[in-house]
Amino acid sequence: DAGVIQSPRHEVTEMGQEVTLRCKPISGHDYLFWYRQTMMRGLELLIYFNNNVPIDDSGMPEDRFSAKMPNASFSTLKIQPSEPRDSAVYFCASSYKSNQETQYFGPGTRLLVL
């Protein structure tokens, strides 16, 4: 199993540009999570999906952030327009329905907004 796959691994963009982060969860996992990690705030849950349906997006910081999961093997997190304070590492994770506490994380996307 290749694990959770994220792309791109690094993204540098200018303020105001649209950013799209991509994730492929582990095959067979029912849950998919998007996290943001910063030095100051640590790891924060942004949104999670169950069987492709968004369940809780209360962690999404503002309307500039949106996430979709069109099928069981793909999800996107979009930031439009991006701002310097969005600079962080964004992680995608997935888990089985029966063991939601044990989440498998991808390698992350390191985003820098100039």
Place this chain on the structure above:
Amino acid sequence: QKEVEQDPGPLSVPEGAIVSLNCTYSNSAFQYFMWYRQYSRKGPELLMYTYSSGNKEDGRFTAQVDKSSKYISLFIRDSQPSDSATYLCAMSAYSGANNLFFGTGTRLTVIP
């Protein structure tokens, strides 16, 4: 007050030392406790998972939960340079997906 508090370190120890990593929490409803290890520029990976109070041992790693004090610990015996990483505690109250609370992580360096 944050739900989970963790000393960010950094913590440097010589190879072979016993390492103690700790987290405190405020929500007495937490009953699922996890430790994740995160190598530099990698995603967190689950290291230990415990339910409720008590100890759990896995090789050189021991996870300890003291619910009365709202305090959890991870002990690493005979620490190795390969243990150098950031260690994050995480916990939840229910067996549910949306209430996993993470500490900010403690950065550990084991010096050969």
